[in-house]
Each structure stands twice: as structure tokens, then as C-alpha cells.
Amino acid sequence: MPQIIFLPNVEHCPDGAVVDASPGETILDAALRNGIELEHACEKSCACTTCHVIVREGFDSLDTSDELEDDMLDKAWGLEPNSRLSCQAVVAEHDLVVEIPKYTINQVSEGH
Template identity: 70%
Template sequence: MTRIVVLPNEKLCPEGAVVEAEPGESVCRALLRNGVDIEHACEMSCACTTCHVIVREGYDSMEPPDELEDDYLDKAWGLEPDSRLSCQAIVTDEELVVEIPRYTINMVSERH
């Protein structure tokens, strides 16, 4: 099992979280399975940006984003160089530290 450290997020996990993931599993699926209710409007089909995370540590341990993911990431709120769609970011055997941005594109467009 691989550890994913989730930095505190005001709404989803105010204290942060440490979850266990299977290598080969997506970050999104691991978070959901461990009670971190990250938004995933497209049901993890790489058709939105609501599961956007910023990988603070371990980014280079994963395969780089493909062209489709890159296209969607361009639309993500709060995009950073180490941003990924968590539904497409596949866990390896290296620990990850991820930050879930405060807002998603859905929240921004709804003026939250």
C-alpha cells in the first residue's frame, strides 16, 4: 500500500488526512474509498476538472498527464505546474502529498 497525505481542506477534510492506496489505483478512487469526498462530476472519465488536485510531493513518480488531461487541466481553477486530475493520476509505490484546491470550476462558475 502507498500513503497519500491530503493537506487540510476547509470543506472536505479540515484536519487533513492520510489514506492508503493500491499501486495502480487512481488518486481519486483512493480518496473516495477512504472517506475523502472529492468532487468528480464526470464519474472519473476525464471529462471535467472537478477532481483537480495539486501534487505537492511525488509528482514525478507518476506517469505524466496525457494530452486529454492536459487539455482539461487548462480549464481548472487554481492551476499550478504540479496539477493533476486525480481521476487520471495513478498511484505508484511512492508516497504522495496532495492538496485539494479550495474551489472547483463548478464552484467558481456558480459564484461560491
């Protein structure tokens, strides 16, 4: 069973976390199932960027992002070459190391 190592993030997992993931499960679903409350304002429909993560290790084991995800990622704060929307990134057989960005663009939670 693959594991996802979440690097420390002050808001979501201050000490970091290591969680088991099932192949075929998204990074977001694995996080939520383990009490890591990543934002997902569009309810996992690939219509926002609030669940943006950076896959530091294991990126190549993920399926390639599709055009819709790529278009949404272009709007994400802190975009990097290994960025993915965690609601779309499906875990395969390999372990992942994931960083949750410090900021997200969410007009609802930002009070706009």
C-alpha cells in the first residue's frame, strides 16, 4: 500500500503526516480520510485551485494531468512544475511526498 508523506504545513498538519493511500484514490481523498482538511471549494470537481499541492517526490507515478486541470493550475498561487490539484491526482503504486502550499486562492475563505 503506497504512503503519502505530507510535509509540515502550519495550518493543515504542523508536524507533517504519513498516511496510507489506496491505489486509485486521489491525494485529496487520502488527506481528508486522515484528518488533513485540505480546502476543496468546488467539492472535487476540478473547478477551482484550493486543493493545489506540490508533489515533491513520486510525481512521475501519477497519471498525466488533463487539459482542464492544467487550465485550472495556471490560476493557482505558487505554481511549480510538479503542481497538481489534489482532487485530480490519483495515487498509483508508489509513495508520494506532498507539500501543501502556504497560500491558496479562495475568495470565500478570504472574505472577498
